[in-house]
Amino acid sequence: MSTEIRKKELMSTFNFRHATKEFDxxxxxxxxxxxxxxxxxxxxxxxxxxxxxxxxxxxxxxxxxxxxxxxxxxxxxxxxxxxxxxxxxxKGLTFDSSYVIDQQTRVKGMPVEVYKSMQQAYAQFYDDLHLDTxxxxxxxxxxxxxxxxxxxxxxxxxxxxxxxxxxxxxxxxxxxxxxxxxxxxxxxxxxxxxxxxxxRLKDPVRAKTRRPMDELVQYV
CATH class of the missing domain: 3.40.109.10 (NADH Oxidase)
Structure with a gap:
């Protein structure tokens, strides 16, 4: 399947979706x-x-x-x-919480010793994002x-x-x-x-509306 066909299919999907307030x-x-x-x-x-x-x-x-x-x-x-x-x-996902340790080591397969060696970097990440409450x-x-x-x-x-x-x-x-x-x-x-x-119980009464691209995107 060509890239153009894939793009058209995905854009069709996005245009089909709307906030359906009432279903059949x-x-x-x-x-x-x-x-x-x-x-x-x-x-x-x-x-x-x-x-x-x-x-x-x-x-x-x-x-x-x-x-x-x-x-x-x-x-x-x-x-x-x-x-x-x-x-x-x-709630409460700190870098040293039991869930995060289990996620990183058991689920994601990171060796425990590697995870422990990265805890200072994790602590800095939490500090930079002000994840302190x-x-x-x-x-x-x-x-x-x-x-x-x-x-x-x-x-x-x-x-x-x-x-x-x-x-x-x-x-x-x-x-x-x-x-x-x-x-x-x-x-x-x-x-x-x-x-x-x-x-959907009925089709949308109007076409999808969005701001034009040039109001939303700025290349720097």
Missing amino acids: PTKKIPEEDFKFILEAGRLSPSSGGNEPWKFLIIQSADFRKELAPLVTGAVRSLPTSSHFVIILAR ERALLDWSSKSTYLAMANMMTAAAHIGVDSCPIEGFDLDAVNDLLDKKGLLGDGEFSLSVMTAFGY
């Missing part, structure tokens, strides 16, 4: 297609390669009803979407979750599945609900963002 509740995403979407999230880049995310797939109708009053940004998408995803961000560390993890979400939405659009990113929620209230259900681990996670997936 009678249409469900096939299991294999949704696994494909999740795999795009799993393979996404993350700072340090730490994969600071967890994907909760909310399929229970009762659970969605509990969420509904807490998620004002999903009034129509929550009850109608085929799959509703809550993306959690890991619980909130700063959570924000750092959350930035990576948005990369995963974007890739999942693009993968979905590539196979004709719609999506909608959602930030309109009561953060504390949803975290409390998730915690009561035992879904935040032992204080390891916090809510980052949500995404609904399904098939």
Whole structure:
């Protein structure tokens, strides 16, 4: 396949995607297609390669009803979407935390002695980014979750599945609900963002609009 064909296919995918506010509740995403979407999230880049995310797939109708009053940004998408995803961000990922050490050595295969020899460089990295508070560390993890979400939405659009990113929620209230259900681990996670997936009930009323390239790009 030529480069030009690949570019046209990808641009077609980006133009197909739009923030779908309401889905056709009678249409469900096939299991294999949704696994494909999740795999795009799993393979996404993350700072340090730490994969600071967890994907909760909310399929229970009762659970969605509990969420509904807490998620004002999903009034129509929550009850109608085929799959509703809550993306959690890991908390407290310092360079010497047990999760990061396990990620770098067991998952990524870095020899323990090599990782230990790099700890001064890691400490400098954290210092340069001012990752010195619980909130700063959570924000750092959350930035990576948005990369995963974007890739999942693009993968979905590539196979004709719609999506909608959602930030309109009561953060504390949803975290409390998730915690009561035992879904935040032992204080390891916090809510980052949500995404609904399904098939659009109707086409967008207007074409995609964006600022022109010359207002957004500057070569220096």
